[in-house]
Amino acid sequence: MSYREHLPETKGYPRAAIAINAVVALAVTALILWWAADFAVFYEELFRIQPVAEGANAGVGSDWTSGNQVAWLDFLIAITHAADVIMGVFILFMVFLHWGAFRRLAGRMRQSGEGTESSAVAADGGRVEEAAGGEDTAGSGDAADDSAATDGGETR
Amino acid sequence: MTQLDHGKFSKMTTTFHTLLALDVFVLFFSGYSLMFNDELWWMVGLMGGAQGVSAVHRIAGGGLLALIVFWMLMMVTTDTGRGNFREILPSKGDFDAFIQDVQFLLGNADERHANARQFAGGTADEIPLLTYIGKGVVFIFAIELTLLTISGILIWSKTGVMDLFATKTAAAAFVTFHGLLGVIMLMGVMFHIFEHGFHPALYPVEVKAFIPKSMIPEDHDDDTEGTGIERLELSPSWNMASTVVGAMTVIGIVSVLLGSLFDEGYPVPREIAIGGGPTDILLTVGINMGVFVLLLGLVLQMYGNLLRVRWQKRLEQEASEPTAAADGGHVESDD
Numbered sequence: 001m002s003y004r005e006h007l008p009e010t011k012g013y014p015r016a017a018i019a020i021n022a023v024v025a026l027a028v029t030a031l032i033l034w035w036a037a038d039f040a041v042f043y044e045e046l047f048r049i050q051p052v053a054e055g056a057n058a059g060v061g062s063d064w065t066s067g068n069q070v071a072w073l074d075f076l077i078a079i080t081h082a083a084d085v086i087m088g089v090f091i092l093f094m095v096f097l098h099w100g101a102f103r104r105l106a107g108r109m110r111q112s113g114e115g116t117e118s119s120a121v122a123a124d125g126g127r128v129e130e131a132a133g134g135e136d137t138a139g140s141g142d143a144a145d146d147s148a149a150t151d152g153g154e155t156r
Numbered sequence: 157m158t159q160l161d162h163g164k165f166s167k168m169t170t171t172f173h174t175l176l177a178l179d180v181f182v183l184f185f186s187g188y189s190l191m192f193n194d195e196l197w198w199m200v201g202l203m204g205g206a207q208g209v210s211a212v213h214r215i216a217g218g219g220l221l222a223l224i225v226f227w228m229l230m231m232v233t234t235d236t237g238r239g240n241f242r243e244i245l246p247s248k249g250d251f252d253a254f255i256q257d258v259q260f261l262l263g264n265a266d267e268r269h270a271n272a273r274q275f276a277g278g279t280a281d282e283i284p285l286l287t288y289i290g291k292g293v294v295f296i297f298a299i300e301l302t303l304l305t306i307s308g309i310l311i312w313s314k315t316g317v318m319d320l321f322a323t324k325t326a327a328a329a330f331v332t333f334h335g336l337l338g339v340i341m342l343m344g345v346m347f348h349i350f351e352h353g354f355h356p357a358l359y360p361v362e363v364k365a366f367i368p369k370s371m372i373p374e375d376h377d378d379d380t381e382g383t384g385i386e387r388l389e390l391s392p393s394w395n396m397a398s399t400v401v402g403a404m405t406v407i408g409i410v411s412v413l414l415g416s417l418f419d420e421g422y423p424v425p426r427e428i429a430i431g432g433g434p435t436d437i438l439l440t441v442g443i444n445m446g447v448f449v450l451l452l453g454l455v456l457q458m459y460g461n462l463l464r465v466r467w468q469k470r471l472e473q474e475a476s477e478p479t480a481a482a483d484g485g486h487v488e489s490d491d
Contacts, residue, residue: 081336108386
């Protein structure tokens with residue numbers, strides 16, 4: 001491949017490893033699914049009334065009641081709900097954080113139509129004035145238009 | 157046209173990313189049209205009803221199983237894979253980057269921390285392989301995909317789960333548990349789409365995940381201080397697009413979170429509710445918005461691959477006609 005001559009030498013993954021691992025992965029998948037498809041249970045046992053619950057709930061529908069009494073499953077679901085809510089709030093925060101950061105970064109970029117000498121009207125319907133920082137959003141207090149181009153990077 | 161930043165991932169990784177993304181999108185569409193069937197009834201119909209959706213979900217599930225087994229093998233059996241473990245471990249720099257991002261948002265910091273920078277520009281040698289968000293993505297997705305695959309395999313044969321649990325109710329609850337597990341990833345992927353689609357310098361899609369590092373020249377003019385972002389021109393559509401998709405992402409995340417609480421099953425509803433959760437118009441609109449964000453992600457990742465193909469063609473073209481391309485292509489003399 002001639003176009004590669006200007007490109008860097010990078011360290012990737014060996015082709016043989018990719019090929020072998022792909023084959024092994026497919027084989028493992030086939031085995032696991034074969035095993036999963038083979039869970040055997042007698043159908044006539046499935047929809048039997050299962051009178052395992054005691055008291056007033058015994059009899060028809062008792063599997064509903066007892067199904068609601070698997071303590072560890074109940075706990076797993078409660079934990080998962082909690083994790084969903086906690087992570088959801090965190091992810092939302094991250095969305096707002098990035099949204100705001102993106103607006104600030106956008107304010108530093110050259111706006112379309114800016115910086116050209118000719119004041120030719122852009123015929124593509126673009127806004128030909130500084131658009132950044134116009135509307136204050138995402139809680140970035142001062143407008144997103146800091147043109148103070150400080151030298152970046154080493155602020156550690 | 158997207159700005160080309162510095163290459164990060166190998167060809168294997170970028171290809172894997174695409175395959176995983178496609179597979180996970182299909183799993184999301186099929187799985188959550190089951191879980192949120194009240195709100196996404198049209199999607200269930202689209203995939204051929206309850207049976208069709210289940211079939212699609214299982215086929216994609218088989219694909220996911222193959223993909224994650226392959227990835228684990230690659231990480232363990234190759235030098236490159238083992239060498240990358242260090243790169244994903246959280247460091248103090250990542251915590252600092254998070255704090256500095258908050259400061260940056262509030263206007264108390266002038267730059268994003270190196271561990272948070274998506275657009276490297278002239279500072280490429282300072283930034284690590286993964287941002288702090290990137291590391292979070294790796295951890296969350298790895299844990300989620302593993303748990304989802306294991307619980308999914310157990311569900312593969314419904315009768316098998318029933319055999320384990322001995323009651324239909326508990327088996328149904330286990331399916332609910334599997335669906336609830338995926339909610340974190342569902343919300344995370346929406347954020348992932350927003351984060352990598354709407355960075356102003358990289359809008360409409362960040363190509364790092366699609367163009368392998370072996371195809372990106374390493375030379376960069378270091379005559380600028382900082383990233384050089386102020387030299388780039390902002391796309392005229394960025395403002396509107398980022399606002400609309402940002403809002404949709406937020407609404408989508410909130411809606412699937414609320415939906416997961418309503419369609420809870422605890423393990424299954426205490427009372428039998430025919431038709432499932434609340435047929436709430438707002439929730440319906442919100443969850444559909446979230447699905448739209450996912451669809452947008454699907455489109456953007458195809459676009460990322462289209463850019464890779466175009467980029468490769470351009471490289472081949474430049475190699476065949478060695479005259480200096482005046483369009484800012486890389487025609488450095490290597491002597």
